[in-house]
Amino acid sequence: MNLRRDVFQAIADPTRRAILLLVAAQAMTAGAIAANFNTARPTVSKHLQILTACELLQQQQNGREIYYHLNPPKMKEIADFIEPFRKMWDDRYNKLEAIMKDYQSKK
Template structure:
């Protein structure tokens, strides 16, 4: 099955794993310790992240280290970025509406 970055970030556990590995390189065992789900479940998430190219494994002795490949996240970043202006405009509009309502309420209370 061909996987892409959007499949990787679709799951909250995988997003949490990406966030952890963005901070530091961890062994598979250390990743498992960070979650309250089973080792096989974490292994499945790591496998999907690897298939998407977001992480690579590096065997050091008996441990497998999980290495983040941040460049593989660029397509998702670019896709999300195109909606940034849209959401900023909507949030600003909502903030202006709330300020207007608050001002009208304050004027009625006087």
């Protein structure tokens, strides 16, 4: 049974977010990624499988090594989805800040 992975469930995990940050700087092998964590290599491999299934990471074979790197179009797709929410919350915080400044000036 092949389960479809949800990209937001994938990035909800702190280890997977850390992996994304690592490979954002440079493509890395599974072993190089695993060396950054105090977990078993099979655990990191499972995280890599999930990130690859969600298309957040892509694999590139170079000789006998497989390198993982970010998939920028997929990352942009996520950023584009989140952007309206960020703007909404920025507007709300700005309104709250204006109310608080107005309140402070009336004291």
